Structure formats: structure tokens, C-alpha cells
Amino acid sequence: MLKHKLIHPTINGILGRAGHHGKILIADGNYPVSSKLGPNAELVHLNLMPGLVTCDQVLEAILSAIPIEEINTMMYETTGPYALSEDPPVWDEYRKTLAGAGLDLKLEPIEKWAFYDAVATPDHILTVQTADQQRYANILLSIGVRMD
Template structure:
């Protein structure tokens, strides 16, 4: 299912083997990638140094390679030390990337613990760990079908 802007061989191989409803997590630098993933999911660590690469950069590459039918984010907290008023700035970057790819998809925020559950399923095939330092930058993609 590859369309190619993506050149990372391991990520390309995993995506090529994925199918409809497989999920791919693009995780920020704070995500517990070693413990919060599906039982068969592969982990690719791209975290070179703080902030490099970002989740949005990885999203651009992945969206060029596979059809995506849903995109979920981790809903922001409204109380406590990680609370935000409104959407995190990174979500606007995602919206621009999604639009630039010509997709008619909305971000679907889900509660933090529901997000972890969604990642921990048998459908989860890949976590790409970035070094993004933005809060609430985790993004879960569900593979669609080639039309």
C-alpha cells in the first residue's frame, strides 16, 4: 500500500504488510512506548535528539505512504499539571498536514486511558517513537483501503 515519500526501510516494510484496520501510533517523546503498545506491534525509535523528529514530520511521511481512514489523538486534560485550554498547538499542524495530503479527516480526541487501550489492541502493528516535546502530540492512525 505504499505511495512513497517515506524512505525508512523498516517502517516501509511494516506499513506494506499492514492491512485495513491496522493501527500505527506516532508517539511523542514522553509516550511510554515500551509498555503501551499492542502485543505484536513493532517499535521503531526515531528519537535522535530532543525535538527531532516531530510527530508532524513523521505524520507527513506516513500519510504519503498509506491510506488512512481515522486519526485519533489523546484528549487534553482540563485539570492538573498537564491541563490545556483548548486544543494543543500541534493539532493545528496535524490539520494542515491532513489537508495538504488531500484527506477529508477530522482529528478524533479520546480520553487518555481509552487512547492507551486503543493502542494496546491486536490491530496495533507499529509505534514510531519521535522526540517531539509538545504535549498531546501522540496520534493514532487507522489504515484504510486502497480505492
């Protein structure tokens, strides 16, 4: 019986095979997973219906299971139809989840097109597609080292 919050068997299997620096994308409902997937990444769909599940829920589960050393967000656009003038509200949710997990990690934004490039690397091992409807909810996690 697992003791951490993450109980999805496929995700647990992928994370169990992963190593230091492996990349995990938690994608919102608008992310183009069919065309923006690393060559070694496995895709798990958790998009049941709009808003269920969210990126933050997946983040909480993954943080309970493995060490994370870096978390990148997709930087929001400041012009155009999807523009924002400040950090998306979902980023505050991530900060609370990170603090609740006892992590002192800062969100590190990556420009939108560079974010897609960061996902398309050989060390991208997993994409979890959610149904999160919030703008700029995509997050890219880098696996750390177990210290205990």
C-alpha cells in the same frame, strides 16, 4: 526507488505487510512505549534528540505512503499540571498536514486512558517513537483501503 516521502526501510516493510484497520501510533517523546505497546506491534525509534523528529513529520511521511481512514488524538487534560484550556497547537499542524495530503479527515480525540487501551489492541502494528516535545502530540492512525 520509492516515489513517496517515506523512505525508512523498516517502516516501509511493516506498512507493506499491514492491512485494513491496522493501527499505527506516532508517539511523542513522553509516551511510555515500553509499557503501552500492542501485542503485535513493532517499535521503531526515531528520537534522535529533543524535537527531532516530530510527530507531524512522521505523519506527513506516512500519509504519503498509505491510505488512512481515521486519526485519533490523545485528549488533553483540563485539570492538573499538564492541563490545557484548548486544543494543543500541534493539532493545528496535523490539520494542515492532513489538508496538504488532500485528506478530509477530522481529528477524533480519545480520553487519555482510553487512548492507551486503544493502542494495546492486537491490530496495533507499529509504534514510531519520536522526540516531539509538544504536549498531547500522540496520534493513532487507522489504515484505510486503497481505492486506486
